Amino acid sequence: MTTLFINDEEVTVSAGTSILEACREHGADVPYFCYHPELSVAANCRMCLVEVEGWNKPAASCCTPVGEGMKVTTHSESLAKDREMMMEYLLINHPLDCPVCDQGGSCKLQDYTVEHGAKHGRYSEVKRAVVDHDLGPFVSTCMTRCIHCTRCVRFADEVAGTGDMGVLNRADHMRIEGIVEDALESELSGNLADVCPVGALLDKPSHDVARPWEMTRHKSTCTQCPQGCDIVIESRGDKVIRIKPDKDGVEPWICDRGRYVHDAFRADQRIVAPAVREKSGLVNVSWDEAIQASVDVLKDKRVGIIFSPDWSVEGLASIRLLHDSVFKDAKVAFDLHRRDMREFAFEEGFSMSSAQIVAADQVVILGSDLRQRLPILMQGLRKRGNEGKPVTRIGAMNYRTNSDLSADALIRPREWVAVIARAMQQLKDLGKTAAGMDAWLEKVEERHEAGKLLADALLADSCALLVGEEIRSHSDASALIHGLDLMMRASGHAEAGADGRNLIPEGMNAQLLSAVFGDIRVSAGDLLDAASDGELDALVLIGSDPMGDGLFSMQAKRAMGKVPLVQIGAIAGQTSEFANVMLPAAAYSEVEGTFINMEGRIRMAEHPLRSLGEERPLWKVMMRLVQAFGEEIPVVNLTELRARIESFLPEVSGVWDDDVTDDECLLVARNRDANSMPNAIEPAMSLDVVSRYSMYREGMWVRASSYLVEAGDIHALDDLLVHPNTLKDAGLSAGECKVRTTSGDYDYHIGVREDVAEGVLFISKRGVAGDLSCEVMASLEGGQ
């Protein structure tokens, strides 16, 4: 620790802190442009000058470390003069067009000009103008306003990992430029507008729409991925203008998916009034009529319910209450990516916090496109990679990560057992074992060398496994996860408190879902098949779109129209075509509710936006239905509902009692008696099907956002991809081919990419071939 004096006040900070950081920590105001707490120090704006006693000239505080006994002055006459000169210099080429600039009102340059600048400009020569460029659908530019702080360049380099922004030329010709002309390569590009201290990089979708001072800010939780980032929704009146990361939140950044989904809040696809299908189509009716119509459709019927995991905790619990009151025998599904419904040795959710994962000795990504699945966690791993800490990945596709992986192995899904067996063997040979490990190992004959990477990582003091969709969707997932669990126990991580078992969940609230629905959940594919086969009489979809999301779109398309459908939710989507009744439920921005993220972190949204139309919070819709069926209403207000939730999941008790939110995380459920063994089934077909998760396509909300749809169309991949050797082995060439599956033959265009593991048919889910996602295996033959 170092003790110094800031404006005669004695403060103590950790050694190596910069003077600027010490000032920020202790509330001394020092102006700055180029410094950013999350980025490296550039020290090029010279705005943060302070005086240090005994030094003959002012010091740039951002790059000067504190010294013992240092006497720092942040305000003096001489500094005021220095800052005035710096401002004059920065403003020489600035257009001073604040009245038409979006940044006006939240602009550092504007604020500091008022605070530190001269009263009059003296510069009367010609100002330069800089050409703008196209940085894609999310960032608009006005480069003449740029003051060359290079925050965006460092962001692209260090945070996004793309390095596609740079400083070209020098002196008066200096300009910031992107290397690509059409779009930035990053899934975090929306943060550029936040990083820019002036109006050079702006948020394109909200460009020329609203002023900072017109907007109200609503703290909320993003439900677009299991990360559940803390967000601030900025709205003018009831209209959402933009979404930003919460400055007081856990993570400083949010991804483009969570940020630009706001377009969907006001999209035409929102369900804003109850509706009932008549001959002419869906007709808006009153709530009473719509509820009665739902009862008519569902009363005394065999019902299947598919819901989204992204509703608030209250909404999800109320679905269970509806089930228990009215549809006791109904089949219920919420996971559109899980085939194997046997118990998992560790349930979905993370047993480590993101910070613990980033700090772990070893991180292994198992079968996940983490950059798209959990962009913010991937950003943490990228930071880790920059520090030279290892990140290992094993999976079917060489997904772009924009960071350096220390080890990377391409395997096909059927090889997972051999990979795990190889790792297990290595642990066993080193004398590390756990009860049941030998039995598991005996079931598998093959060994795959990629397992060495896994075993080596497990031998470190702390190791975080990030178990991704390729394993979770595996038809033998339970056995694979059991194998991983055994190894975690064998290597001593499970008991040492550094539990690295992290199973990336389907969506939000995973810990609640496994506690509340663990006993009644079925596979969404089976449920839809049951509807097609006449084993169900009606379907209820609650914010879920199995036609567009997940693995079972083919089953969903078959089932739709076969049985009556009651759709409850905020977004209509493509299932609305088949809906007999539609009931509007409020969006996540419009409810007072609780959310649990993958780490088990609990967040409450307390200041919701007003609903657009007649939407009601989901739990009220559920209770209304219970009432309409003539049953006793289990809960009548949020307090009662929350008391019920506490009985489902005792760990949450107390979170609603006081105002203080502590950051303690819920633990992930473990099934200690889970003992699935790998199946030794000879694969029937030559190729394994792997279906991509795309952050720009997956999710009803995302597909209703025109911005995200546009972004998804950039950097297109072919719909179906295979490794060139796979085609060569089959004696085929890229182009039209016949894809043979257990459910039939299809003609598709096949593209080639070396990033795909050999023997994998990769579905990039861009087009018609998405329906093949339900297949586990396939083979290729020549086209017509």
Place this chain on the structure above:
Amino acid sequence: MSEVEQVHFTEQRLAEIDALVKKYPSARSALLPVLHMAQEDFGYLPMHVQQLVADTLGLRLMIVREVVTFYTMFREHETGKYRLEVCTNAGCMLNGADELVQHITKSLGINVGETTSDGMFTVTEVECAGACAGAPVVQINNEYHEKVDASYMDAFITKVSSSEEGGQV
């Protein structure tokens, strides 16, 4: 990306670069000398050559672009046979560099940064050549010509233009 010609360093060059990189703590430090080598080999540094340098040193293209655009001695476009690089920094400016540039461009009928239609001359302004004692300085194909005036340049241009082989400079 549009069709670009594939370029490669020669084996010998790659060995040189390899030896060079070893002298520095990181490959990035070797960027300046390698860019000079690339310019020597390929004449100038268009995008695909910059990409080659980036790939060879394992750097991001943007880092190479930043360096190439910063220094006036790196050229991104094809130039004439004779590059007339006039220093216009303080010392030379005070000794008539601006007038010299005006004279040269006028007599060749081109603007600064342009090449004559016969592909003989390119005129550029450069930053301090470090030879202020001889101001104004014109660097012609890596050779310094000091205390240059309008008549010197006229004579040079005439000599070079009239000589069939392009003359000795």
